[in-house]
Amino acid sequence: MKNDKTADGSGKANPMSMATDFFISRMALEPLKLAERMKEAREVLLGPLKTDIAKTPYEVVYEDDRVRLKYYRPAEVRYNYPLFIVYAQVNRETMLDLQPGRSVVETFLQSGLEIYMVDWGYATRKDRYLTLDDHINGYMNDMVDYVLKKHGVRHLHLMGICMGGTFCVIYAAQHSEKVKNLVTTVTPVNFDTEQSLLNVWARSISPNELVDAYGNVPGDFMNLGFLLLNPARLIIDKYVGFIENVNNRDFVENFLRMEKWIFDSPDLPGETFREFIEAMYFKNLLIKNEYVLGGELVDLKNITMPLLNIYARFDHLVPPEACDKLTSKVGSTDKEDLCLDTGHIGIYVSSKTQKEFGPKIIRWLRERDGAEQAADAETAPAKEQKEKTQEKEEGVSPVMTEPTLTKEQPVKPEKKVKGTPGSAPAPDVKETVKRKTPTKRTKKA
Amino acid sequence: MTEKDRDKDRNDSASAESMVKASLDFWESTANLWFGVMKTAMSAPDFPGAASKAEENDRRDTPPESDAQSEFDRFWRAYFRSLQGAGDAPAGVIPEMALKIMEPLWNQMASFSKPAADRGKVGMEEFSEFVKGVSRTWFGSYEEEMKKYLNMPQLGLMRYYQERLNMTVDRFQTFRGRLLEFAGIFYGPIEESLRLMEEEMQSGDGKGEEFLKDHRAWYRTWISKLEKKYMEMLRSSNYISTLQETLKALYEYRKARQQFLIDVLQDFPIPTNREMDEVYKDLYRIKKRLKALERRGEGNEKR
Numbered sequence: 001m002k003n004d005k006t007a008d009g010s011g012k013a014n015p016m017s018m019a020t021d022f023f024i025s026r027m028a029l030e031p032l033k034l035a036e037r038m039k040e041a042r043e044v045l046l047g048p049l050k051t052d053i054a055k056t057p058y059e060v061v062y063e064d065d066r067v068r069l070k071y072y073r074p075a076e077v078r079y080n081y082p083l084f085i086v087y088a089q090v091n092r093e094t095m096l097d098l099q100p101g102r103s104v105v106e107t108f109l110q111s112g113l114e115i116y117m118v119d120w121g122y123a124t125r126k127d128r129y130l131t132l133d134d135h136i137n138g139y140m141n142d143m144v145d146y147v148l149k150k151h152g153v154r155h156l157h158l159m160g161i162c163m164g165g166t167f168c169v170i171y172a173a174q175h176s177e178k179v180k181n182l183v184t185t186v187t188p189v190n191f192d193t194e195q196s197l198l199n200v201w202a203r204s205i206s207p208n209e210l211v212d213a214y215g216n217v218p219g220d221f222m223n224l225g226f227l228l229l230n231p232a233r234l235i236i237d238k239y240v241g242f243i244e245n246v247n248n249r250d251f252v253e254n255f256l257r258m259e260k261w262i263f264d265s266p267d268l269p270g271e272t273f274r275e276f277i278e279a280m281y282f283k284n285l286l287i288k289n290e291y292v293l294g295g296e297l298v299d300l301k302n303i304t305m306p307l308l309n310i311y312a313r314f315d316h317l318v319p320p321e322a323c324d325k326l327t328s329k330v331g332s333t334d335k336e337d338l339c340l341d342t343g344h345i346g347i348y349v350s351s352k353t354q355k356e357f358g359p360k361i362i363r364w365l366r367e368r369d370g371a372e373q374a375a376d377a378e379t380a381p382a383k384e385q386k387e388k389t390q391e392k393e394e395g396v397s398p399v400m401t402e403p404t405l406t407k408e409q410p411v412k413p414e415k416k417v418k419g420t421p422g423s424a425p426a427p428d429v430k431e432t433v434k435r436k437t438p439t440k441r442t443k444k445a
Numbered sequence: 446m447t448e449k450d451r452d453k454d455r456n457d458s459a460s461a462e463s464m465v466k467a468s469l470d471f472w473e474s475t476a477n478l479w480f481g482v483m484k485t486a487m488s489a490p491d492f493p494g495a496a497s498k499a500e501e502n503d504r505r506d507t508p509p510e511s512d513a514q515s516e517f518d519r520f521w522r523a524y525f526r527s528l529q530g531a532g533d534a535p536a537g538v539i540p541e542m543a544l545k546i547m548e549p550l551w552n553q554m555a556s557f558s559k560p561a562a563d564r565g566k567v568g569m570e571e572f573s574e575f576v577k578g579v580s581r582t583w584f585g586s587y588e589e590e591m592k593k594y595l596n597m598p599q600l601g602l603m604r605y606y607q608e609r610l611n612m613t614v615d616r617f618q619t620f621r622g623r624l625l626e627f628a629g630i631f632y633g634p635i636e637e638s639l640r641l642m643e644e645e646m647q648s649g650d651g652k653g654e655e656f657l658k659d660h661r662a663w664y665r666t667w668i669s670k671l672e673k674k675y676m677e678m679l680r681s682s683n684y685i686s687t688l689q690e691t692l693k694a695l696y697e698y699r700k701a702r703q704q705f706l707i708d709v710l711q712d713f714p715i716p717t718n719r720e721m722d723e724v725y726k727d728l729y730r731i732k733k734r735l736k737a738l739e740r741r742g743e744g745n746e747k748r
Contacts, residue, residue: 125721129729138736197679204685205692213696213703215718228679231631232672240664 040247051256054094066121078112085117088163107358128215128270133294159183173302188322190287195319202281211270219265306334315344577629584622613705616698623694634674
């Protein structure tokens with residue numbers, strides 16, 4: 001076939017016209033196949049589709065303003081300490097429970113971990129003045145206190161995701177006594193990188209003007225920014241892929257679930273955005289150990305608990321360079337970096353990483369769920385030291401009253417409270433904490 | 446030219462004339478509004494020479510307030526009509542300002558269409574350049590010709606309202622110009638990637654034939670070229686500065702619109718964002734204080 005599609009009589013082909021002709025000729029060559037496909041597509045799109053997300057049952061155990069704390073209970077509790085998960089304020093935590101078989105929550109529950117997950121909710125204009133301090137030392141700290149009190153434990157496993165991971169790093173530095181183990185996933189701490197366009201662009205925007213104009217930063221505004229990071233793939237190729245597979249019910253259902261999650265974007269409180277951009281993207285204060293929150297320095301050397309830092313090699317939002325400096329800056333001696341061959345979202349939802357990501361965290365936490373760490377002993381107050389000595393001597397924790405249903409754990413069984421909030425008082429460690437002020441703000445328990 | 450084409454031309458022409466008429470009404474009523482307000486002010490008892498003006502008004506049996514009021518009503522009607530771009534059949538002449546804005550655009554159109562008409566074809570690059578040129582010309586004409594009218598100093602009782610309205614119109618036009626510029630840059634990689642495909646297909650190494658047989662291969666090659674071009678463009682200083690300018694124009698427009706809406710809403714029982722923000726700020730501070738007191742109370746209890 002001779003290529004004679006000239007654009008301007010110069011003999012050169014007009015590619016746009018050729019492209020159109022290719023598609024039309026292709027369609028003409030295979031009309032029967034196309035008709036069959038369209039018929040199937042019609043059946044799929046007009047028929048019932050299972051596109052619900054976040055189906056794992058949970059209970060809302062705590063509410064304050066727009067913020068909720070979700071509690072996921074495993075059939076059998078096999079860990080001494082619950083896992084507290086903090087998601088980013090951009091998009092929603094439902095991504096961790098996208099669908100059965102592709103759910104981090106499901107994987108954790110199957111291992112016997114109790115999960116508390118922060119749902120930041122949907123910020124309204126009323127929330128525009130909320131600062132980072134309000135979120136980290138306010139909502140987050142109150143929720144952690146609630147969980148500690150409910151379980152009658154001194155600390156918990158803390159896991160952060162993306163911006164939620166940055167929150168966890170700050171929290172662990174300012175409240176290290178409440179964190180037994182820290183897991184950070186695709187967590188930006190070093191913002192001085194050109195690897196991601198987000199970092200390049202963020203330095204070009206004016207957060208003050210944006211917040212003054214909008215109050216809160218609209219979720220759609222941020223989503224548009226994310227789409228523009230790779231327009232060829234995210235605006236064109238993705239939907240071409242959808243059309244090519246539109247007659248495949250499984251594909252369509254998975255695609256729609258992801259679409260639901262991606263475009264379910266809460267607005268970001270204006271002040272929080274302004275502070276985050278200025279302190280992190282403009283000045284990169286956190287990794288420099290110069291960030292001050294709530295009047296106190298966030299010293300990364302205070303992070304002395306074990307740290308597992310997971311990030312993704314092909315992450316276009318939080319590239320490896322934004323994550324991999326954390327372990328070298330903290331005070332922990334037990335620390336590990338893990339870089340997975342996937343992207344920012346794929347780390348949680350791709351079939352491949354489902355076999356690596358969740359199981360790795362489970363193994364790592366299980367190994368550190370038992371006896372107190374040496375670092376804890378160094379920083380704990382006299383009362384705690386005494387308790388620890390007792391623990392070592394008796395093999396039980398003074399706050400644990402029920403046998404732990406441990407299968408995998410080869411250590412001597414400890415006791416654990418699975419009771420209601422306040423069933424066992426949290427030890428008073430007020431002397432050593434900077435901001436230890438547990439409140440009774442629980443509105444729903 | 447077919448009858449259908451002639452109908453279309455007539456419709457296009459009528460709608461353009463309607464828009465011009467609506468804009469004309471808007472500016473005319475703005476001027477009248479100013480005169481109406483002035484008349485009201487001059488008829489006030491403490492205004493020098495007010496008695497004679499008042500007597501004159503009496504003679505005409507028209508209360509001075511109603512002048513201002515009716516002009517105000519006309520002003521808003523004209524404004525909203527100009528925003529909607531709708532109006533009755535044109536009457537009167539096209540204002541000079543509109544001509545000044547339109548003239549370079551027509552020239553641009555002529556310079557584009559003549560060579561294309563001679564050849565009987567339009568090249569893609571040519572068309573793209575034309576679109577970019579139109580956006581540049583429109584923006585330049587607006588900045589030179591129209592903006593100064595909007596920035597004209599306002600006087601009297603209604604000056605602040607008028608200024609805020611003018612500012613909203615100005616900021617919107619600026620934002621629209623920036624957005625056109627941004628869209629032009631954003632389209633660049635599509636154009637470039639298609640040009641690369643063109644070269645590849647004509648390179649004589651059989652690619653053209655291959656692509657003709659397999660449209661998926663063509664698409665895969667194109668999308669990866671497009672992605673590469675976007676990655677280059679999105680990091681370029683030109684793109685970043687255009688993005689900055691577009692965002693800045695957007696923020697300015699949002700703020701101006703907000704100010705204008707405050708003026709509009711003050712006559713309705715609807716709280717404005719500014720009022721609600723004040724309430725929210727108070728609420729935020731009260732809650733913070735309450736929490737601090739609560740914590741202090743708990744601390745005292747423990748002691």
